[in-house]
Every structure is written in structure tokens, then in C-alpha cells.
Amino acid sequence: MAKHDRPIEDIIVDDRGVVYIQDFRGDVYKLNNGFFQKSSFSDRALQFLEGAGSDLYFIHFDKLLQLEDESPKLVKSFSEPLDYFSSCNGLVIAKSKNRVYQDQGDQWLNLEISVDTKPETIIGMECMNDKIYVVCKEKLISIQGDRQEVTQLPFEGIDVISYNSILLISSRNEGLWAFDGKNFKKYYVPGVEFPKRVTELKARNHQLWLLSKEKELYLFDDTNQTLQKAAGNVNDFVVDKWNTLWTISGNKLSRKVFRHENIPPELSVRKLESNYLPVPVSATIELSARQNNLRVECEAFYSPDPLSLSYQMRMNDQDDWTDNGRKSVFTIYDVPDGKHKLEFRAKAGDNNFSRIKSVEIVKKAPLINGLWPYIFITLAGLLLLAIILIIRNGIRSKALNAEKEKLRLKLEVLKTEQKLGQLRMNPHFLFNALNSISGLIALDRNTEARKHLNAFSQMMRTLLDHSFTEVTTLSMEIEFLERYLEIEQMIRNNKFDYQFENHTDDDTRIPVMIIQPFVENAILHGIKYKDGSGHIDLRFQRQDRYVRVEIEDDGIGRTNAGKYKKEGHSSKAIEVIKERLEKLDKWNKQQNIVYVDQYDQKGNPSGTKVILLIPIQ
Known part of the structure; x- marks a missing residue:
């Protein structure tokens, strides 16, 4: 369990398993080794959005942003402030106009909803059978090209998700309902009693998560057809790629592993330095002849057992990996000239390895390597010059010894002065x-x-x-x-x-x-x-x-x-x-x-x- 110094309002997790929270003041923090590290993109107007798969999106007034490398990148700016977003094919809806924008790769399709719909009544947008469904509290609007149909809900809706080829909708007081594209019917599983009022629905890995009005979180296993209580006093939650449950309650963030998936750790190369100066992280890195040292900082995530993580490295496809323990920073001294391949991986437990991350290094050879014939000729001349200089230096040696003694005495004064400063x-x-x-x-x-x-x-x-x-x-x-x-x-x-x-x-x-x-x-x-x-x-x-x-x-x-x-x-x-x-x-x-x-x-x-x-x- 991790505690924040202020109440937590929202939580998301990215495709690497990194957990982000947003507190009531709008500040965004990253969970790093059990501690909260403040992010640079904190803003009260920033709205968290959990996207398709593991993509993370944000709404900031009229802009749609996507999280890449721990920083929001602009996806698109719209003419009106955005009110809602769905990860289903990149759908967004403008706040002041009933419009749906669909990302079609090279362009965005602009569709106007012909039915009068107030943005505050929208509970969700989903895609099913090539149709876009805008689900409101009291009606459902299906959009397919220029054709739009309106169906009244037989209940007041709260949340909706696409689940097992149906739209699963939670109601205010009448449990869960299913819509197959034509009809509504109560969602029923023999021997399973779902909560009457579910305020939030999420699905992952054939599992359905339901958060009730009473802040009780339930897990429905579709494979075994069983329902169990997962956590209590929950304000919001996310489930990461390893099926680890993250819940927030007040200022507390809790972690619980459910049916651990055998998914390897996630590893990334975060920072490179050569001779203590930053180097851009890329597939191929060119080093000058004077760049002898390389410092590589990696970062790995594995929520089921983060303490079991260790880091390994090898060079040029060697058979043996060098184990760096739990230290994520590798330092390579005296990088040899030529082309080299550095490979990194993270290990969880005994034999659960991450994907290998590779970095190509090209170290330039000093120009002197092609100048040896000229050097030998020059050395002969220098040798003659050296003999002359040795004779001269013999004359000056006494003066140099006197200067050396003067420097020694000055160093002793500096030592004495610092010792006095210490005392x-x-x-x-x-x-x-x-x-x-x-x-x-x-x-x-x-x-x-x-x-x-x-x-x-x-x-x-x-x-x-x-x-x-x-x-x-x-x-x-x-x-x-x-x-x-x-x-x-x-x-x-x-x-x-x-x-x-x-x-x-x-x-x-x-x-x-x-x-x-x-x-x-x-x-x-x-x-x-x-x-x-x-x-x-x-x-x-x-x-x-x-x-x-x-x-x-x-x-x-x-x-x-x-x-x-x-x-x-x-x-x-x-x-x-x-x-x-x-x-x-x-x-x-x-x-x-x-x-x-x-x-x-x-x-x-x-x-x-x-x-x-x-x-x-």
C-alpha cells in the first residue's frame, strides 16, 4: 500500500505497467518503487482517459493527448472543447455540439448526431458490428455512416462497455442489461447474483470488474462463471497487463494480484550518457574517439512481484549474460573502437525474462591509427630535439625544484587552512x-x-x-x-x-x-x-x-x-x-x-x- 499526502481522484496504468494517479488539486504522480514521483504534466484541467488496449489518453480543453514516453503528445486539436472520449476507434465528442469524430488513420470523420443529446447525459460510447453506439442515460443512438437510429432504454443507464459481442449496460436500480444490437434483456448468469447498482464496468482477460454504489468491487470470471468480492471501500480502480488490481480509496493506493498471468516484465532504456554528457536514446549510437565511457540507465516494471526484478547485460551476442542484480544502471568503461551491440533484459523470479532491448554502438577510431609512418619520421626529429632539451633542462632543473618546493608549501598551507575550517x-x-x-x-x-x-x-x-x-x-x-x-x-x-x-x-x-x-x-x-x-x-x-x-x-x-x-x-x-x-x-x-x-x-x-x-x- 502507498499513501499520498492528498486525496486521490483518478488512476490509470500504461502499457508498460506504470501507474499514474491524479489528486484533487490536479497534480499527476507516477508510482516509482513504492513512492509517488510528481510528473511534469500536472494540470487540474487534464482529464485521465483509459484507451483501447493499453493506450493512455488525456483531454485538455479542445485537445486530445496521448501519453508517450511519460509525456503527453498532441493527437489532435478540435474547434470545440471536448467533453467525452471513447477508445473505440478513437472516438471523441465535442462538449458544445453533438458531434462525433472518428479517427480513420489519415483523416478524422466528422459526424453530426441528429438527435438532441446533452453531453452531460452521455454515459459511454462503444463500437460493435461496424456501428458506433452513443449511450445516454435514457436512450441509445446507433450510427452507421449517414444512418442513425434511436432506441429508448427500459431503465436509467449508468455505465456501458462492449463485452463478449454485446453492450453491457449498468442501470440505476435494475442491475445489468445486455443489448445485442436489436433487443434489451436482463444480463443473467445461473447461480450468480450481480449487484443491483453498478457505477463502473471494466473488462480484461475474460474477466468482468464491477464497482457498486456501495464502493464494493466485484470480479466476475467468465470462464468459471463465478463472482467474488475483490475489494471494499474503492473509489476507482484499474487492472494492468499482469492482471494486478490497483485501487484507490481516499489518499491510499492498494495493489492485489488476481490469477497471475505469465507475462514477462517490461523493460525500457531510459537514459544514456557518455563521458557524463547525455546521449539521445536511439537504435544506433555514434561515439567519438574521445567518448570512452558509457552509462546506460534502464527501467523495468513487473507489478506481481516488483522486488524479484533484476537486470542483465551482454555485449556482441555473447553467450553469458552479466547479472547486475537489482541495479538498473550499467556503466561500460573503455569502450573499444568499432561496432558493438549491447543487449539488456530484465528478469522476474527464476526464468521470466523481458524482451531484449538492443543498442548499437559505433565507436570511431582515433585518427592517429592511420598516421604511423609519419609518426616514425617525426619521432626521429623529436629525438634529436629531445637531446637538446635535456641539456637545457639540466640547467633549469634547479629552478624547477625550487618551484616544486614552493608549490608543496602552498599545498600544505591549503591543507592547514581547510583543517582550521573543519574545526x-x-x-x-x-x-x-x-x-x-x-x-x-x-x-x-x-x-x-x-x-x-x-x-x-x-x-x-x-x-x-x-x-x-x-x-x-x-x-x-x-x-x-x-x-x-x-x-x-x-x-x-x-x-x-x-x-x-x-x-x-x-x-x-x-x-x-x-x-x-x-x-x-x-x-x-x-x-x-x-x-x-x-x-x-x-x-x-x-x-x-x-x-x-x-x-x-x-x-x-x-x-x-x-x-x-x-x-x-x-x-x-x-x-x-x-x-x-x-x-x-x-x-x-x-x-x-x-x-x-x-x-x-x-x-x-x-x-x-x-x-x-x-x-x-
């Missing part, structure tokens, strides 16, 4: 931490107080230890950052949450106290002034002779943070760290600190990512 950690942080712990004690929440006091003391002990050493292990640095974030989280009343993702060895040795000031910046200048709660991601991975660290927040962004930012301890510490990294970096091939500003689809700042390349010691 005089932000007094506001220290005061707020102790004050918050004191508040917990005053409230008699001694267990929490002891927990945070212990974290605080361990953090201060680590600070003291770092003042006597120059390097530490990555695991100790991560442990220090976790304690620091725990204290910050307590001080700020859980205004943010955080997550660590480590893809390198815990015993990797790095310089001390490089990362904490950037985490502090993310909190003070990113999350602090954000409306609502925030999130911070810290990711660690090996990159050649460096540890790559990403600190990403979903705060107000650097542009907005400039309105509040004041120079102080944090900014001075970062300047010291920048100089220190430049001196420690023996290879000096890449920029050690990179800021990446994040924006949403409307171009508004949505956070900051800081990338650190820390030389391994």
Missing part, C-alpha cells in the same frame, strides 16, 4: 543541533535524543580525527556524511530526505573533508528556501583514477538561490577545496568541480547537480 564548523549548525537534541529531551523523547546525540558525537569525533590525517576511506567519508545529514534532517524537521548510491570499493582512499561543504550548500541554498519537502541524492562511482561524486538536489536552483545566498564559511571552504583539488590532481585531465543546473519542461529551475572528480590517493 570551526558552522556555529549555527552546532547550536541548532544541540538545541534540537535538548528539545527532544524536554519532550521526553529520550530514545530519539540518544540516537541523534550519538550521531552528533560520532560526527564531531570524525572531524577531530580528520584534523590529524590527510586521507580517509570512502566508507568512512560516507558514514560521516550520513551522520551529518541525519543531524541536518533533525534540525530542519525532516524538510528533506536523502539517498546514497555507491558503485565503488569502500576502501578507496580519498582526501578528507572534500564532499561535506557541497552537501551543506545543497541544504542551505537549494532545499532551505524550497516550498515543501526536498530530496538529495549522493552517488559515488570509480572513474579511471578518480572517484566521481554527484550531489543532486531538487531545490530552488542556483539562480533563485542567489537572492538569499551570503558569503561565509561554506563558500570560503569550497574555494579552498577547489585549489586543493587542483594541487592534488596529478593528472589534471578534467575539471574537478562541475555545476549542472536542472530545469523542468517549462524552463523553471528545479535543482542543482554538483559533479566532483576527487583524485584517488
Whole structure:
């Protein structure tokens, strides 16, 4: 069960099994690993529509939209605001005029309903036997070309679906009715008593789902001719491709598996990066000679047992698949020159595999490979030049040694300056931490107080230890950052949450106290002034002779943070760290600190990512 912080009004599921909800304020959220992730297309005027098969549609005033790659794409704009949509051959009806528009592939057929019909009385539109049926509360209109017929309902209709070659219609007080194209009759199954008033009907996989006025959800198995209660207190529901039932009630989303179908997981390749720059996802990817590394982010869905999912990869049709466990991100270092085929698949359980997703990679060879004859000739000349330079360098060696000693002393000054900065950690942080712990004690929440006091003391002990050493292990640095974030989280009343993702060895040795000031910046200048709660991601991975660290927040962004930012301890510490990294970096091939500003689809700042390349010691 997942809980939202506001009442949920609507729910849909797409062809990959991704569940979307819309709350009463119109905000749309995607269910991701048990948590709700806000989508970029939230709008109160957006109406969810469940389409044919597993297609998802939206109505937004006079526009019909279809969900593709987690983003609404325009299908068609109409001259009048739309009031109703049916997935039966792409039917829509305009709100202010009695018109039906049918998608015929290359064009849309425009049909006018000759019968006076108020849009608010329409309960559904279906197709059967080459006819379009517009079903209202009190009448049924059949349309076939220019011919239209009107049949009065012997009851007041509530909902309608096409089911087993009939129109199945629920009534206000008289149960279910069937229409075979000519006559109405009560829908009757021997030994089965359907609810008297069904407010919503859905059908999937020879199963009929019925939601009663009393919010009781029933499942009718057409194969076994049985009716069972599936759930209670249900406001709305959907059934995905694996026959998993999703129900909403208030602010709660619940999941229940019925007669599990042996359908494989759904896998997609969501994001590609080369040398930490985004690469468009396509069937064939061309890499330059300098693009050595490739990061592939996959995403899989399997609602019957999401915790059983794992990810695998192989290159060039090799027999053996590399198992990546539950990690959905693959990193390929030192991509060889030439053409390669990467294949990915997801596995649920022991042997339920998804369809294989392939990516073709073409890595260009360096131009130098065709220049060897010229290189040998050039080397001969360079050798002679080198002899001359060695003689000159002998004369200059003393001057260079003196400069080297000067740089060493400057690095020692930088180390001493940062250690002093460590020992005089932000007094506001220290005061707020102790004050918050004191508040917990005053409230008699001694267990929490002891927990945070212990974290605080361990953090201060680590600070003291770092003042006597120059390097530490990555695991100790991560442990220090976790304690620091725990204290910050307590001080700020859980205004943010955080997550660590480590893809390198815990015993990797790095310089001390490089990362904490950037985490502090993310909190003070990113999350602090954000409306609502925030999130911070810290990711660690090996990159050649460096540890790559990403600190990403979903705060107000650097542009907005400039309105509040004041120079102080944090900014001075970062300047010291920048100089220190430049001196420690023996290879000096890449920029050690990179800021990446994040924006949403409307171009508004949505956070900051800081990338650190820390030389391994």
C-alpha cells in the first residue's frame, strides 16, 4: 500500500505497467518503487482517459493527448472543447455540439448526431458490428455512416462497455442489461447474483470488474462463471497487463494480484550518457574517439512481484549474460573502437525474462591509427630535439625544484587552512543541533535524543580525527556524511530526505573533508528556501583514477538561490577545496568541480547537480 499526502481522484496504468494517479488539486504522480514521483504534466484541467488496449489518453480543453514516453503528445486539436472520449476507434465528442469524430488513420470523420443529446447525459460510447453506439442515460443512438437510429432504454443507464459481442449496460436500480444490437434483456448468469447498482464496468482477460454504489468491487470470471468480492471501500480502480488490481480509496493506493498471468516484465532504456554528457536514446549510437565511457540507465516494471526484478547485460551476442542484480544502471568503461551491440533484459523470479532491448554502438577510431609512418619520421626529429632539451633542462632543473618546493608549501598551507575550517564548523549548525537534541529531551523523547546525540558525537569525533590525517576511506567519508545529514534532517524537521548510491570499493582512499561543504550548500541554498519537502541524492562511482561524486538536489536552483545566498564559511571552504583539488590532481585531465543546473519542461529551475572528480590517493 502507498499513501499520498492528498486525496486521490483518478488512476490509470500504461502499457508498460506504470501507474499514474491524479489528486484533487490536479497534480499527476507516477508510482516509482513504492513512492509517488510528481510528473511534469500536472494540470487540474487534464482529464485521465483509459484507451483501447493499453493506450493512455488525456483531454485538455479542445485537445486530445496521448501519453508517450511519460509525456503527453498532441493527437489532435478540435474547434470545440471536448467533453467525452471513447477508445473505440478513437472516438471523441465535442462538449458544445453533438458531434462525433472518428479517427480513420489519415483523416478524422466528422459526424453530426441528429438527435438532441446533452453531453452531460452521455454515459459511454462503444463500437460493435461496424456501428458506433452513443449511450445516454435514457436512450441509445446507433450510427452507421449517414444512418442513425434511436432506441429508448427500459431503465436509467449508468455505465456501458462492449463485452463478449454485446453492450453491457449498468442501470440505476435494475442491475445489468445486455443489448445485442436489436433487443434489451436482463444480463443473467445461473447461480450468480450481480449487484443491483453498478457505477463502473471494466473488462480484461475474460474477466468482468464491477464497482457498486456501495464502493464494493466485484470480479466476475467468465470462464468459471463465478463472482467474488475483490475489494471494499474503492473509489476507482484499474487492472494492468499482469492482471494486478490497483485501487484507490481516499489518499491510499492498494495493489492485489488476481490469477497471475505469465507475462514477462517490461523493460525500457531510459537514459544514456557518455563521458557524463547525455546521449539521445536511439537504435544506433555514434561515439567519438574521445567518448570512452558509457552509462546506460534502464527501467523495468513487473507489478506481481516488483522486488524479484533484476537486470542483465551482454555485449556482441555473447553467450553469458552479466547479472547486475537489482541495479538498473550499467556503466561500460573503455569502450573499444568499432561496432558493438549491447543487449539488456530484465528478469522476474527464476526464468521470466523481458524482451531484449538492443543498442548499437559505433565507436570511431582515433585518427592517429592511420598516421604511423609519419609518426616514425617525426619521432626521429623529436629525438634529436629531445637531446637538446635535456641539456637545457639540466640547467633549469634547479629552478624547477625550487618551484616544486614552493608549490608543496602552498599545498600544505591549503591543507592547514581547510583543517582550521573543519574545526570551526558552522556555529549555527552546532547550536541548532544541540538545541534540537535538548528539545527532544524536554519532550521526553529520550530514545530519539540518544540516537541523534550519538550521531552528533560520532560526527564531531570524525572531524577531530580528520584534523590529524590527510586521507580517509570512502566508507568512512560516507558514514560521516550520513551522520551529518541525519543531524541536518533533525534540525530542519525532516524538510528533506536523502539517498546514497555507491558503485565503488569502500576502501578507496580519498582526501578528507572534500564532499561535506557541497552537501551543506545543497541544504542551505537549494532545499532551505524550497516550498515543501526536498530530496538529495549522493552517488559515488570509480572513474579511471578518480572517484566521481554527484550531489543532486531538487531545490530552488542556483539562480533563485542567489537572492538569499551570503558569503561565509561554506563558500570560503569550497574555494579552498577547489585549489586543493587542483594541487592534488596529478593528472589534471578534467575539471574537478562541475555545476549542472536542472530545469523542468517549462524552463523553471528545479535543482542543482554538483559533479566532483576527487583524485584517488
